[in-house]
Amino acid sequence: MAKAKKVTVYFCQSCGYESSKWMGQCPGCREWNTFVEESIEKKAAGQLKAAPGGTEELKTTRISEIDMQSKQRMGTGFGELDRVLGGGIVPGSLVLVGGDPGIGKSTLLLQVCRNLAETMEVLYISGEESLQQIKMRAQRIGQFSDGLKLFCETGVERIEQVVERQKPQAVIIDSIQTIYSEEISSAPGSVSQVRETTGRLLRIAKGMEITIFIVGHVTKEGVVAGPRVLEHMVDTVLYFEGDRHASYRVLRGVKNRFGSTNEIGVFEMRESGLMEVKNPSEFMLNGKPKGASGSVVACSMEGTRPVLVEIQALVCHSNFGIPRRTAAGTDLNRVNLLVAVLEKRAGMSISACDAYVNIAGGIRMNEPAMDLGIVMALASSYREKAIDEKTICFGEVGLSGEVRAVNMAQQRVTEAKKLGFETCILPKVSIPGLTDTKGIRIVGVGNIGEAIRQIG
Numbered sequence: 273m274a275k276a277k278k279v280t281v282y283f284c285q286s287c288g289y290e291s292s293k294w295m296g297q298c299p300g301c302r303e304w305n306t307f308v309e310e311s312i313e314k315k316a317a318g319q320l321k322a323a324p325g326g327t328e329e330l331k332t333t334r335i336s337e338i339d340m341q342s343k344q345r346m347g348t349g350f351g352e353l354d355r356v357l358g359g360g361i362v363p364g365s366l367v368l369v370g371g372d373p374g375i376g377k378s379t380l381l382l383q384v385c386r387n388l389a390e391t392m393e394v395l396y397i398s399g400e401e402s403l404q405q406i407k408m409r410a411q412r413i414g415q416f417s418d419g420l421k422l423f424c425e426t427g428v429e430r431i432e433q434v435v436e437r438q439k440p441q442a443v444i445i446d447s448i449q450t451i452y453s454e455e456i457s458s459a460p461g462s463v464s465q466v467r468e469t470t471g472r473l474l475r476i477a478k479g480m481e482i483t484i485f486i487v488g489h490v491t492k493e494g495v496v497a498g499p500r501v502l503e504h505m506v507d508t509v510l511y512f513e514g515d516r517h518a519s520y521r522v523l524r525g526v527k528n529r530f531g532s533t534n535e536i537g538v539f540e541m542r543e544s545g546l547m548e549v550k551n552p553s554e555f556m557l558n559g560k561p562k563g564a565s566g567s568v569v570a571c572s573m574e575g576t577r578p579v580l581v582e583i584q585a586l587v588c589h590s591n592f593g594i595p596r597r598t599a600a601g602t603d604l605n606r607v608n609l610l611v612a613v614l615e616k617r618a619g620m621s622i623s624a625c626d627a628y629v630n631i632a633g634g635i636r637m638n639e640p641a642m643d644l645g646i647v648m649a650l651a652s653s654y655r656e657k658a659i660d661e662k663t664i665c666f667g668e669v670g671l672s673g674e675v676r677a678v679n680m681a682q683q684r685v686t687e688a689k690k691l692g693f694e695t696c697i698l699p700k701v702s703i704p705g706l707t708d709t710k711g712i713r714i715v716g717v718g719n720i721g722e723a724i725r726q727i728g
Protein backbone atom coordinates (compact mmCIF):
# COMPACT_ATOMS: atom_id res chain seq x y z
CA MET A 273 0.00 0.00 0.00
CA ALA A 274 1.21 3.50 -0.75
CA LYS A 275 2.60 5.34 2.26
CA ALA A 276 1.51 8.69 3.63
CA LYS A 277 3.79 11.45 2.41
CA LYS A 278 4.95 14.44 4.40
CA VAL A 279 4.63 17.70 2.52
CA THR A 280 5.29 21.31 3.40
CA VAL A 281 2.49 23.73 2.71
CA TYR A 282 1.82 27.34 3.59
CA PHE A 283 -1.40 28.42 5.27
CA CYS A 284 -2.86 31.88 5.64
CA GLN A 285 -3.43 32.29 9.37
CA SER A 286 -6.30 34.61 8.74
CA CYS A 287 -8.54 32.72 6.34
CA GLY A 288 -6.91 29.30 6.01
CA TYR A 289 -5.92 29.66 2.33
CA GLU A 290 -3.53 26.87 1.37
CA SER A 291 -0.63 27.37 -0.95
CA SER A 292 2.41 25.35 -1.96
CA LYS A 293 4.68 28.39 -1.74
CA TRP A 294 5.01 31.39 0.53
CA MET A 295 3.23 34.55 -0.55
CA GLY A 296 3.33 38.08 0.79
CA GLN A 297 -0.36 38.75 0.28
CA CYS A 298 -3.07 36.17 0.64
CA PRO A 299 -5.14 35.85 -2.56
CA GLY A 300 -8.07 34.66 -0.41
CA CYS A 301 -8.49 37.48 2.08
CA ARG A 302 -5.97 40.07 0.82
CA GLU A 303 -4.20 40.26 4.18
CA TRP A 304 -0.46 40.77 4.20
CA ASN A 305 2.17 38.61 5.89
CA THR A 306 -0.18 35.94 7.10
CA PHE A 307 1.40 32.85 5.56
CA VAL A 308 3.20 30.36 7.79
CA GLU A 309 4.87 27.12 6.94
CA GLU A 310 3.34 23.88 8.18
CA SER A 311 4.19 20.31 7.36
CA ILE A 312 1.23 17.99 6.92
CA GLU A 313 0.84 14.37 5.96
CA LYS A 314 -0.96 13.79 2.71
CA LYS A 315 -2.52 10.36 2.39
CA ALA A 316 -1.75 8.52 -0.81
CA ALA A 317 -4.64 8.03 -3.25
CA GLY A 318 -5.08 4.32 -2.45
CA GLN A 319 -5.64 4.99 1.26
CA LEU A 320 -8.50 7.40 0.70
CA LYS A 321 -10.63 4.98 -1.29
CA ALA A 322 -11.30 2.52 1.57
CA ALA A 323 -14.74 3.58 2.79
CA PRO A 324 -15.57 2.63 6.37
CA GLY A 325 -18.56 0.40 7.15
CA GLY A 326 -20.70 -1.73 4.87
CA THR A 327 -23.66 -0.92 2.68
CA GLU A 328 -25.88 0.25 5.58
CA GLU A 329 -23.69 3.37 5.86
CA LEU A 330 -25.04 4.42 2.47
CA LYS A 331 -28.71 4.35 3.53
CA THR A 332 -30.74 7.40 2.56
CA THR A 333 -33.70 8.77 4.54
CA ARG A 334 -37.05 10.24 3.55
CA ILE A 335 -37.77 13.63 5.09
CA SER A 336 -41.00 12.31 6.62
CA GLU A 337 -39.10 9.54 8.43
CA ILE A 338 -36.91 11.91 10.42
CA ASP A 339 -37.70 11.92 14.11
CA MET A 340 -37.81 15.43 15.55
CA GLN A 341 -38.31 14.39 19.18
CA SER A 342 -34.70 14.92 20.22
CA LYS A 343 -34.31 18.13 18.24
CA GLN A 344 -35.95 20.46 20.72
CA ARG A 345 -33.98 23.60 21.47
CA MET A 346 -32.79 23.99 25.01
CA GLY A 347 -32.54 27.25 26.93
CA THR A 348 -29.10 28.19 28.25
CA GLY A 349 -30.49 30.09 31.21
CA PHE A 350 -29.39 33.33 29.57
CA GLY A 351 -32.16 34.98 27.55
CA GLU A 352 -29.56 37.16 25.84
CA LEU A 353 -27.55 34.14 24.67
CA ASP A 354 -30.68 32.24 23.60
CA ARG A 355 -31.70 35.17 21.44
CA VAL A 356 -28.35 35.24 19.65
CA LEU A 357 -28.50 31.47 19.15
CA GLY A 358 -31.95 31.81 17.57
CA GLY A 359 -33.93 30.57 20.57
CA GLY A 360 -31.66 28.24 22.51
CA ILE A 361 -29.10 25.56 21.72
CA VAL A 362 -29.78 22.96 19.06
CA PRO A 363 -28.64 19.43 20.00
CA GLY A 364 -25.74 18.29 17.85
CA SER A 365 -24.62 21.77 16.90
CA LEU A 366 -21.14 23.22 17.00
CA VAL A 367 -20.97 26.78 18.31
CA LEU A 368 -17.84 28.91 18.07
CA VAL A 369 -17.45 31.70 20.61
CA GLY A 370 -14.70 34.03 19.42
CA GLY A 371 -13.26 37.14 21.00
CA ASP A 372 -10.16 38.89 22.24
CA PRO A 373 -8.28 37.29 25.12
CA GLY A 374 -9.61 38.43 28.48
CA ILE A 375 -12.98 39.59 27.18
CA GLY A 376 -14.88 36.99 29.24
CA LYS A 377 -15.43 33.94 27.01
CA SER A 378 -14.45 31.42 29.68
CA THR A 379 -16.57 33.24 32.25
CA LEU A 380 -19.62 33.23 29.97
CA LEU A 381 -19.30 29.56 29.11
CA LEU A 382 -18.71 28.53 32.70
CA GLN A 383 -21.92 30.34 33.61
CA VAL A 384 -23.71 28.58 30.75
CA CYS A 385 -22.34 25.28 32.14
CA ARG A 386 -23.72 26.14 35.52
CA ASN A 387 -27.19 26.75 34.09
CA LEU A 388 -27.15 23.69 31.83
CA ALA A 389 -25.81 21.41 34.56
CA GLU A 390 -29.07 21.82 36.47
CA THR A 391 -30.83 19.62 33.94
CA MET A 392 -28.16 17.72 32.02
CA GLU A 393 -24.65 16.31 32.02
CA VAL A 394 -22.11 18.92 30.96
CA LEU A 395 -18.41 18.47 30.38
CA TYR A 396 -16.07 21.48 30.51
CA ILE A 397 -12.74 20.73 28.87
CA SER A 398 -10.03 23.27 29.49
CA GLY A 399 -6.68 23.35 27.82
CA GLU A 400 -5.78 26.69 29.33
CA GLU A 401 -6.51 26.54 33.03
CA SER A 402 -5.92 24.04 35.81
CA LEU A 403 -8.78 22.59 37.84
CA GLN A 404 -7.93 24.92 40.71
CA GLN A 405 -8.04 27.97 38.47
CA ILE A 406 -11.44 26.95 37.11
CA LYS A 407 -12.66 26.43 40.66
CA MET A 408 -11.48 29.91 41.58
CA ARG A 409 -13.55 31.39 38.76
CA ALA A 410 -16.48 29.15 39.66
CA GLN A 411 -16.42 30.45 43.23
CA ARG A 412 -16.74 33.97 41.88
CA ILE A 413 -19.81 32.91 39.91
CA GLY A 414 -21.71 30.95 42.55
CA GLN A 415 -23.04 27.49 43.36
CA PHE A 416 -22.59 24.66 40.87
CA SER A 417 -24.58 21.45 40.64
CA ASP A 418 -22.95 18.03 40.23
CA GLY A 419 -24.07 17.76 36.62
CA LEU A 420 -20.91 19.62 35.62
CA LYS A 421 -17.68 17.68 35.18
CA LEU A 422 -14.29 19.22 34.45
CA PHE A 423 -11.44 17.80 32.44
CA CYS A 424 -8.07 19.41 31.75
CA GLU A 425 -6.77 18.03 28.49
CA THR A 426 -5.30 19.20 25.21
CA GLY A 427 -5.12 15.98 23.17
CA VAL A 428 -8.14 15.59 20.92
CA GLU A 429 -7.82 11.77 20.88
CA ARG A 430 -8.25 11.62 24.66
CA ILE A 431 -11.06 14.16 24.52
CA GLU A 432 -12.86 11.91 22.05
CA GLN A 433 -12.47 8.91 24.38
CA VAL A 434 -13.76 10.81 27.41
CA VAL A 435 -16.76 12.17 25.54
CA GLU A 436 -17.61 8.74 24.15
CA ARG A 437 -17.38 7.19 27.60
CA GLN A 438 -19.23 9.90 29.54
CA LYS A 439 -21.84 10.79 26.90
CA PRO A 440 -22.54 14.32 28.15
CA GLN A 441 -25.22 16.37 26.41
CA ALA A 442 -23.08 19.48 26.16
CA VAL A 443 -19.32 19.96 25.91
CA ILE A 444 -17.26 23.14 26.20
CA ILE A 445 -13.80 23.27 24.62
CA ASP A 446 -11.70 26.12 26.01
CA SER A 447 -9.90 26.91 23.74
CA ILE A 448 -9.51 25.39 20.27
CA GLN A 449 -6.05 26.91 19.93
CA THR A 450 -4.68 24.75 22.74
CA ILE A 451 -6.12 21.46 21.43
CA TYR A 452 -3.94 19.29 19.23
CA SER A 453 -4.09 16.03 17.39
CA GLU A 454 -1.14 13.64 17.60
CA GLU A 455 -1.59 12.75 13.96
CA ILE A 456 -0.53 16.19 12.84
CA SER A 457 3.01 17.36 13.37
CA SER A 458 2.46 21.13 13.42
CA ALA A 459 2.05 23.09 16.65
CA PRO A 460 -1.30 23.56 18.46
CA GLY A 461 -3.06 26.66 17.17
CA SER A 462 -1.76 26.26 13.63
CA VAL A 463 -4.23 26.14 10.78
CA SER A 464 -3.90 22.42 10.11
CA GLN A 465 -4.27 21.55 13.82
CA VAL A 466 -7.26 23.83 14.30
CA ARG A 467 -8.92 22.39 11.21
CA GLU A 468 -8.24 18.78 12.13
CA THR A 469 -9.37 19.09 15.75
CA THR A 470 -12.50 21.02 14.78
CA GLY A 471 -13.29 18.38 12.16
CA ARG A 472 -13.09 15.69 14.82
CA LEU A 473 -15.25 17.69 17.23
CA LEU A 474 -17.76 18.18 14.42
CA ARG A 475 -18.00 14.43 13.96
CA ILE A 476 -18.58 13.95 17.69
CA ALA A 477 -21.24 16.68 17.75
CA LYS A 478 -23.17 15.31 14.77
CA GLY A 479 -22.61 11.62 15.54
CA MET A 480 -23.58 11.74 19.21
CA GLU A 481 -26.05 14.67 19.12
CA ILE A 482 -23.93 16.65 21.57
CA THR A 483 -23.83 20.42 21.57
CA ILE A 484 -20.24 21.59 21.56
CA PHE A 485 -19.18 25.13 22.36
CA ILE A 486 -15.70 26.00 21.11
CA VAL A 487 -13.78 28.99 22.40
CA GLY A 488 -11.52 30.66 19.84
CA HIS A 489 -9.19 33.56 20.50
CA VAL A 490 -8.96 36.27 17.90
CA THR A 491 -5.46 37.51 17.23
CA LYS A 492 -4.33 40.16 14.85
CA GLU A 493 -0.71 39.09 14.57
CA GLY A 494 -1.51 35.67 13.17
CA VAL A 495 0.49 33.82 15.84
CA VAL A 496 -2.33 31.35 16.25
CA ALA A 497 -4.93 30.54 13.66
CA GLY A 498 -7.82 32.95 13.90
CA PRO A 499 -11.37 31.66 14.26
CA ARG A 500 -12.03 32.74 10.69
CA VAL A 501 -10.34 29.53 9.64
CA LEU A 502 -13.14 27.52 11.24
CA GLU A 503 -16.09 29.80 10.63
CA HIS A 504 -17.29 27.72 7.72
CA MET A 505 -16.96 24.42 9.61
CA VAL A 506 -19.17 25.27 12.58
CA ASP A 507 -22.93 25.85 12.67
CA THR A 508 -22.94 29.06 14.64
CA VAL A 509 -20.34 31.77 15.12
CA LEU A 510 -20.70 34.22 17.98
CA TYR A 511 -18.29 37.04 18.69
CA PHE A 512 -17.91 38.39 22.16
CA GLU A 513 -16.77 41.99 21.96
CA GLY A 514 -16.58 45.17 23.94
CA ASP A 515 -14.15 47.64 25.33
CA ARG A 516 -12.06 45.83 27.89
CA HIS A 517 -12.10 48.93 30.07
CA ALA A 518 -15.88 49.27 29.97
CA SER A 519 -17.94 46.77 31.91
CA TYR A 520 -20.46 45.77 29.28
CA ARG A 521 -19.92 43.12 26.62
CA VAL A 522 -21.81 42.47 23.40
CA LEU A 523 -22.31 38.97 22.03
CA ARG A 524 -22.91 39.19 18.31
CA GLY A 525 -24.18 36.43 16.03
CA VAL A 526 -22.10 36.41 12.83
CA LYS A 527 -23.24 33.12 11.37
CA ASN A 528 -26.13 30.92 12.37
CA ARG A 529 -27.47 27.86 10.59
CA PHE A 530 -30.44 27.73 12.96
CA GLY A 531 -31.47 31.34 13.36
CA SER A 532 -31.02 34.87 12.13
CA THR A 533 -27.69 36.64 12.38
CA ASN A 534 -27.07 40.24 13.46
CA GLU A 535 -28.75 39.59 16.78
CA ILE A 536 -26.91 40.91 19.80
CA GLY A 537 -26.93 39.95 23.44
CA VAL A 538 -25.70 42.46 25.98
CA PHE A 539 -23.96 41.52 29.22
CA GLU A 540 -22.27 43.36 31.99
CA MET A 541 -19.07 42.05 33.60
CA ARG A 542 -19.42 42.13 37.36
CA GLU A 543 -17.44 40.73 40.23
CA SER A 544 -19.83 37.77 40.29
CA GLY A 545 -19.53 37.08 36.57
CA LEU A 546 -21.57 38.22 33.60
CA MET A 547 -25.03 39.66 34.15
CA GLU A 548 -27.58 40.03 31.38
CA VAL A 549 -28.54 43.54 30.38
CA LYS A 550 -32.22 43.11 29.52
CA ASN A 551 -32.72 46.67 28.35
CA PRO A 552 -29.58 47.81 26.52
CA SER A 553 -31.11 51.17 25.54
CA GLU A 554 -31.39 52.24 29.15
CA PHE A 555 -27.86 51.05 29.77
CA MET A 556 -26.42 52.86 26.74
CA LEU A 557 -28.14 56.16 27.55
CA ASN A 558 -26.86 56.18 31.10
CA GLY A 559 -24.92 59.38 31.77
CA LYS A 560 -26.18 61.33 28.77
CA PRO A 561 -25.37 65.01 29.31
CA LYS A 562 -28.26 67.45 29.65
CA GLY A 563 -28.52 70.52 27.43
CA ALA A 564 -25.19 69.87 25.68
CA SER A 565 -24.81 70.66 22.01
CA GLY A 566 -23.64 67.92 19.65
CA SER A 567 -25.48 65.15 21.46
CA VAL A 568 -28.52 63.31 20.13
CA VAL A 569 -30.20 59.96 20.68
CA ALA A 570 -30.52 57.70 17.66
CA CYS A 571 -32.02 54.27 17.18
CA SER A 572 -30.32 51.31 15.56
CA MET A 573 -31.87 47.90 14.93
CA GLU A 574 -29.63 45.13 16.15
CA GLY A 575 -31.24 42.06 14.64
CA THR A 576 -34.84 42.18 15.78
CA ARG A 577 -34.23 44.53 18.68
CA PRO A 578 -34.10 48.32 18.60
CA VAL A 579 -31.28 49.85 20.65
CA LEU A 580 -31.15 53.53 21.48
CA VAL A 581 -27.71 55.10 21.70
CA GLU A 582 -26.34 58.56 22.15
CA ILE A 583 -24.35 59.99 19.25
CA GLN A 584 -21.90 62.72 20.16
CA ALA A 585 -20.21 65.04 17.73
CA LEU A 586 -17.69 67.78 18.22
CA VAL A 587 -17.08 70.25 15.39
CA CYS A 588 -14.43 72.90 15.84
CA HIS A 589 -12.18 75.09 13.74
CA SER A 590 -9.20 73.31 12.33
CA ASN A 591 -5.74 74.64 13.08
CA PHE A 592 -4.19 72.74 10.21
CA GLY A 593 -4.67 72.71 6.47
CA ILE A 594 -6.22 69.27 6.49
CA PRO A 595 -9.09 68.96 8.97
CA ARG A 596 -9.02 66.05 11.38
CA ARG A 597 -11.88 63.57 11.40
CA THR A 598 -12.34 60.63 13.70
CA ALA A 599 -15.20 58.22 14.25
CA ALA A 600 -15.43 55.94 17.25
CA GLY A 601 -18.04 53.19 17.09
CA THR A 602 -19.06 53.98 13.54
CA ASP A 603 -17.62 54.11 10.04
CA LEU A 604 -15.24 57.01 9.36
CA ASN A 605 -16.00 57.01 5.63
CA ARG A 606 -19.67 57.41 6.41
CA VAL A 607 -18.89 60.37 8.68
CA ASN A 608 -16.79 62.00 5.96
CA LEU A 609 -19.59 61.50 3.48
CA LEU A 610 -22.19 63.01 5.82
CA VAL A 611 -19.95 66.02 6.46
CA ALA A 612 -19.77 66.56 2.70
CA VAL A 613 -23.56 66.22 2.38
CA LEU A 614 -24.03 68.80 5.15
CA GLU A 615 -21.70 71.21 3.37
CA LYS A 616 -23.27 70.82 -0.03
CA ARG A 617 -26.96 70.27 0.74
CA ALA A 618 -27.50 72.21 3.94
CA GLY A 619 -25.15 75.08 3.21
CA MET A 620 -23.06 74.57 6.33
CA SER A 621 -19.40 75.48 5.88
CA ILE A 622 -18.31 72.55 7.92
CA SER A 623 -15.82 70.83 5.62
CA ALA A 624 -12.93 72.99 6.81
CA CYS A 625 -13.65 72.06 10.44
CA ASP A 626 -12.33 69.23 12.54
CA ALA A 627 -15.12 66.76 13.27
CA TYR A 628 -15.14 64.02 15.86
CA VAL A 629 -18.02 61.56 16.13
CA ASN A 630 -18.47 59.08 18.93
CA ILE A 631 -21.13 56.51 19.74
CA ALA A 632 -21.26 56.81 23.52
CA GLY A 633 -20.66 53.64 25.50
CA GLY A 634 -18.10 52.20 23.10
CA ILE A 635 -20.58 50.03 21.19
CA ARG A 636 -20.14 49.61 17.42
CA MET A 637 -23.12 50.46 15.24
CA ASN A 638 -23.05 50.69 11.49
CA GLU A 639 -26.70 50.69 10.50
CA PRO A 640 -27.54 53.31 7.82
CA ALA A 641 -30.45 54.47 10.02
CA MET A 642 -27.84 56.12 12.25
CA ASP A 643 -27.05 58.64 9.48
CA LEU A 644 -29.68 61.15 10.51
CA GLY A 645 -28.44 61.03 14.09
CA ILE A 646 -24.86 61.71 12.98
CA VAL A 647 -26.01 64.61 10.79
CA MET A 648 -28.08 66.10 13.63
CA ALA A 649 -25.23 65.75 16.11
CA LEU A 650 -22.77 67.41 13.71
CA ALA A 651 -25.19 70.26 12.94
CA SER A 652 -26.00 70.74 16.61
CA SER A 653 -22.32 70.98 17.53
CA TYR A 654 -21.57 73.30 14.60
CA ARG A 655 -24.38 75.67 15.59
CA GLU A 656 -23.74 75.21 19.29
CA LYS A 657 -27.41 74.60 19.87
CA ALA A 658 -28.54 71.67 21.95
CA ILE A 659 -31.16 69.26 20.66
CA ASP A 660 -34.14 68.69 22.96
CA GLU A 661 -33.14 65.79 25.18
CA LYS A 662 -36.51 64.05 24.81
CA THR A 663 -36.02 63.74 21.04
CA ILE A 664 -34.76 60.77 19.10
CA CYS A 665 -34.08 60.49 15.39
CA PHE A 666 -33.37 57.86 12.81
CA GLY A 667 -33.21 57.71 9.01
CA GLU A 668 -30.79 57.03 6.20
CA VAL A 669 -29.27 60.07 4.49
CA GLY A 670 -28.65 59.99 0.75
CA LEU A 671 -26.12 61.95 -1.27
CA SER A 672 -28.69 64.56 -2.32
CA GLY A 673 -29.44 65.24 1.31
CA GLU A 674 -32.71 63.33 1.20
CA VAL A 675 -33.80 61.35 4.26
CA ARG A 676 -34.65 57.86 3.12
CA ALA A 677 -36.94 55.22 4.56
CA VAL A 678 -35.64 52.66 7.04
CA ASN A 679 -37.16 49.33 7.98
CA MET A 680 -38.95 48.51 11.22
CA ALA A 681 -39.84 52.13 11.94
CA GLN A 682 -42.68 51.14 14.27
CA GLN A 683 -40.41 49.07 16.54
CA ARG A 684 -38.06 52.03 16.86
CA VAL A 685 -40.89 54.41 17.72
CA THR A 686 -42.23 51.97 20.29
CA GLU A 687 -38.82 51.63 21.94
CA ALA A 688 -38.47 55.43 22.10
CA LYS A 689 -41.91 55.70 23.66
CA LYS A 690 -41.08 53.02 26.19
CA LEU A 691 -38.06 55.00 27.34
CA GLY A 692 -40.04 58.22 27.74
CA PHE A 693 -39.02 60.11 24.60
CA GLU A 694 -41.54 62.72 23.46
CA THR A 695 -40.51 63.53 19.89
CA CYS A 696 -39.33 61.28 17.10
CA ILE A 697 -37.75 62.68 13.94
CA LEU A 698 -37.96 60.13 11.16
CA PRO A 699 -38.15 59.88 7.35
CA LYS A 700 -41.41 61.30 5.99
CA VAL A 701 -41.78 58.25 3.75
CA SER A 702 -41.82 55.93 6.78
CA ILE A 703 -44.83 57.61 8.39
CA PRO A 704 -47.58 55.69 6.47
CA GLY A 705 -46.10 52.45 7.82
CA LEU A 706 -46.57 53.46 11.44
CA THR A 707 -49.49 51.89 13.28
CA ASP A 708 -49.25 53.23 16.81
CA THR A 709 -48.01 56.76 17.48
CA LYS A 710 -50.06 57.59 20.55
CA GLY A 711 -48.14 59.52 23.17
CA ILE A 712 -45.22 60.56 20.97
CA ARG A 713 -44.91 63.47 18.56
CA ILE A 714 -43.90 62.27 15.11
CA VAL A 715 -41.94 64.66 12.91
CA GLY A 716 -41.51 63.45 9.35
CA VAL A 717 -38.62 64.99 7.41
CA GLY A 718 -37.87 64.73 3.69
CA ASN A 719 -34.35 66.10 3.68
CA ILE A 720 -31.61 67.08 6.10
CA GLY A 721 -32.52 70.78 5.88
CA GLU A 722 -35.93 70.03 7.42
CA ALA A 723 -34.32 67.87 10.07
CA ILE A 724 -31.79 70.53 11.06
CA ARG A 725 -34.55 73.10 11.40
CA GLN A 726 -35.89 71.01 14.27
CA ILE A 727 -32.77 71.82 16.29
CA GLY A 728 -34.14 75.33 16.79
Ligand SMILES: Nc1ncnc2c1ncn2[C@@H]1O[C@H](COP(=O)(O)OP(=O)(O)O)[C@@H](O)[C@H]1O
Nearest residue numbers: 372373374375376377378379380541542543544
Ligand atom coordinates in the same frame (compact mmCIF):
# COMPACT_ATOMS: atom_id res chain seq x y z
N1 LIG B 1 -12.83 39.42 40.50
C1 LIG B 1 -13.22 39.93 39.36
N2 LIG B 1 -14.10 40.94 39.32
C2 LIG B 1 -14.54 41.46 38.16
N3 LIG B 1 -14.10 41.05 36.97
C3 LIG B 1 -13.21 40.06 36.92
C4 LIG B 1 -12.73 39.45 38.10
N4 LIG B 1 -11.86 38.46 37.73
C5 LIG B 1 -11.83 38.48 36.39
N5 LIG B 1 -12.63 39.43 35.90
C6 LIG B 1 -12.89 39.76 34.49
O1 LIG B 1 -12.91 38.58 33.74
C7 LIG B 1 -12.12 38.74 32.59
C8 LIG B 1 -11.47 37.42 32.25
O2 LIG B 1 -12.41 36.70 31.61
P1 LIG B 1 -12.10 35.31 30.90
O3 LIG B 1 -13.42 34.62 30.90
O4 LIG B 1 -10.95 34.64 31.53
O5 LIG B 1 -11.72 35.79 29.46
P2 LIG B 1 -11.32 34.93 28.19
O6 LIG B 1 -11.70 33.51 28.48
O7 LIG B 1 -12.14 35.55 27.10
O8 LIG B 1 -9.88 35.13 27.96
C9 LIG B 1 -11.09 39.76 32.94
O9 LIG B 1 -10.72 40.52 31.83
C10 LIG B 1 -11.81 40.63 33.93
O10 LIG B 1 -12.43 41.69 33.25
Ligand SMILES: [Mg+2]
Nearest residue numbers: 377378400446
Ligand atom coordinates in the same frame (compact mmCIF):
# COMPACT_ATOMS: atom_id res chain seq x y z
MG1 LIG C 1 -10.37 31.92 28.77
